[in-house]
Amino acid sequence: MTATVRKLAVKGLEGAIDFDTSNRAPSIPPGRYEAIYEHHETKFIYQCPKVFVWFRIVSPGPAFDTMVYRAYRVRALTSRQGRNGGFKASRGSDVYHDLGRILDIRLRPDRVSAASLRGVVVSVSVRNVVKDHKQRPLLAWDQYSVIDKLLFAETETKHLAISS
Numbered sequence: 001m002t003a004t005v006r007k008l009a010v011k012g013l014e015g016a017i018d019f020d021t022s023n024r025a026p027s028i029p030p031g032r033y034e035a036i037y038e039h040h041e042t043k044f045i046y047q048c049p050k051v052f053v054w055f056r057i058v059s060p061g062p063a064f065d066t067m068v069y070r071a072y073r074v075r076a077l078t079s080r081q082g083r084n085g086g087f088k089a090s091r092g093s094d095v096y097h098d099l100g101r102i103l104d105i106r107l108r109p110d111r112v113s114a115a116s117l118r119g120v121v122v123s124v125s126v127r128n129v130v131k132d133h134k135q136r137p138l139l140a141w142d143q144y145s146v147i148d149k150l151l152f153a154e155t156e157t158k159h160l161a162i163s164s
Contacts, residue, residue, distance in 0.1 A: 025146075026066050031125075033063060034059045034154055035055035035056060037055055039084055040052060040053045040083075041082060046133075049073070053070045066145075068146060070098075095114070099117070102153050103116055119155075122150055122153055122154065129143060
């Protein structure tokens with residue numbers, strides 16, 4: 001991804017204000033895509049533990065090879081924040097239900113990692129984020145795409161019967 005800097009000229013100021021947009025999430029048309037798991041990241045956002053599960057779009061078309069994520073609230077982080085960090089999800093959480101459904105977990109769901117998605121093609125629903133966390137409209141170039149829902153596994157998954 002190439003770094004782009006937008007310049008906004010403000011009347012009355014000598015220079016321009018530079019906005020760094022290099023760390024910007026991509027924007028793709030909303031819809032259903034096939035994607036594969038790449039990695040997950042754990043972070044505290046507004047003092048709330050979250051896990052971001054990153055997928056790469058593998059459907060042919062203009063969105064091919066684009067990275068998008070699904071954000072989940074979790075109960076706690078069990079290791080340092082960062083790539084492939086540990087987390088603890090509560091029994092009724094979205095990440096618990098999504099992993100259980102996609103991976104067809106039969107026993108001991110407490111021993112499953114998001115990395116178990118590796119190699120599984122998942123059908124995902126993508127939407128565009130058009131408002132910020134304060135419900136203010138985002139400018140057109142600030143809008144980005146996220147995974148709204150993990151729909152189902154496109155490829156055969158092994159039944160995970162993990163024992164203690």
